[in-house]
Amino acid sequence: MLNAKMEAALNKQVNAELWSAYLYLSMSYDMDDKGFCGMASWFAIQAKEEFEHAAKFMEFIGSMDGKVKLMPIDEVRQEWNSPKDAFEDTLLHEKKVTAMIHGLMDLAIELKDYASQSLLKWFVDEQVEEEDTARKYLSALEKIEKDSAALYLFDKALGKRED
Ligand code: MG
Secondary structure: OOOHHHHHHHHHHHHHHHHHHHHHHHHHHHHHHOOOHHHHHHHHHHHHHHHHHHHHHHHHHHHOOOOOOOOOOOOOOOOOOOHHHHHHHHHHHHHHHHHHHHHHHHHHHHOOOHHHHHHHHHHHHHHHHHHHHHHHHHHHHHHHOOOHHHHHHHHHHHOOOOO
């Protein structure tokens, strides 16, 4: 059985993961508008991953005999000045998500909720990867932002991400 406090916190995380999906979908369409098809495709896959994160939390709440509560999703930003701007925002956002996951882990430890700790361990590892990827791409974009040929190749490379 899920503690009521844990159930509420996990439902809040479902909303946060769905918001992340909205954010990356918005980035995907903005990159597409700006002619960066590779990055548009990368962000679309990223959005899909966020929907999967939300699903993972929802399935867990369900299997723990909890109640999934779907709350309204806040509006997301619709435009970024450049790909570098979008990846800056991505890194900033993933750092916030990491802090949220760590907060959930703190609560699960406090409540001696071992099942939630086990689920959250997966998300702790996932966040290490998410931040690392965002940092890597941001650092590349900082180097090439004024070189349109390099930017073209970067966009093409990101377009190769598999679904
Ligand atoms: Mg996520």
